[in-house]
Amino acid sequence: MPVARGHMAGFERLETENGFREAVMKTIDGILVVDDEGRVHIANPAAELLLGLPADQLRARPFGLPLAATDNIAELDLVRRDQPPVVIEMHVGQISWAARDAFVVTLRDVTARKTVERELRASEERYALAAHGANDGLWDWDLVENLLHTSPRWREIVGLDPADINEEPSVWLGRVHPDDLSQLQQDIDRHLGGKT
Numbered sequence: 152m153p154v155a156r157g158h159m160a161g162f163e164r165l166e167t168e169n170g171f172r173e174a175v176m177k178t179i180d181g182i183l184v185v186d187d188e189g190r191v192h193i194a195n196p197a198a199e200l201l202l203g204l205p206a207d208q209l210r211a212r213p214f215g216l217p218l219a220a221t222d223n224i225a226e227l228d229l230v231r232r233d234q235p236p237v238v239i240e241m242h243v244g245q246i247s248w249a250a251r252d253a254f255v256v257t258l259r260d261v262t263a264r265k266t267v268e269r270e271l272r273a274s275e276e277r278y279a280l281a282a283h284g285a286n287d288g289l290w291d292w293d294l295v296e297n298l299l300h301t302s303p304r305w306r307e308i309v310g311l312d313p314a315d316i317n318e319e320p321s322v323w324l325g326r327v328h329p330d331d332l333s334q335l336q337q338d339i340d341r342h343l344g345g346k347t
Contacts, residue, residue: 181239181258184248189213192248201239201258203231214256226261238265292320294343299323 172193175182181198185191191214194206202209223243230236242257282289288305292298298318306316309326327335341347 181256181260183209183214183256183258184246185214185254185256186248187252187254189215192253198258201237201260202229203234226265238262290323 175184175193175195178195179197181201182193182195183191183198184193191209191212194202194209196206199206199209225241225243227239227241228236229239238261240259240261244255244257246253246255282302286304287302288308289302290305291300293300297320299320299322300318301311301316301323306313324332324335338347
């Protein structure tokens with residue numbers, strides 16, 4: 152039996168929307184589809200978990216987060232009822248939904264990453280304070296970037312003027328006495344090779 156073209160186009164759109172909905176429901180990031188009036192049409196299980204509300208409650212209220220962040224990533228500290236607070240990374244993109252302008256909002260829990268970043272910053276601050284307080288000459292060779300970082304006291308001890316500061320390790324190795332350089336280079340190579 153022949154099918155009218157108009158009905159086929161509607162079926163294809165329905166099939167696409169169903170495929171979209173199924174993909175959204177299975178993704179590990181929180182996904183919301185919000186219309187231009189702030190009403191939530193879809194909330195996947197990951198969004199329910201992140202926001203601490205079931206989908207029916209999310210759909211029953213206007214979306215209260217900034218949609219003006221379209222095509223930008225915003226970080227939000229979110230306090231949830233009866234659950235620990237989380238840091239959420241939110242991305243908003245414009246889409247067409249049911250022949251209207253709408254937004255797809257992606258939510259990702261970045262609490263663990265933010266906690267590690269805060270702890271690292273605190274550790275770096277403690278190290279900087281300890282290094283400054285000890286008044287020792289310190290140097291640090293970043294083997295990944297191949298840069299040498301030196302403390303002001305180290306530069307003072309070896310007689311470097313601030314204008315002489317160069318982060319290239321070759322500059323530091325160039326200050327080693329020629330009689331010692333060969334052995335030092337062998338020691339460095341053995342260490343970098345995992346032998347010491």
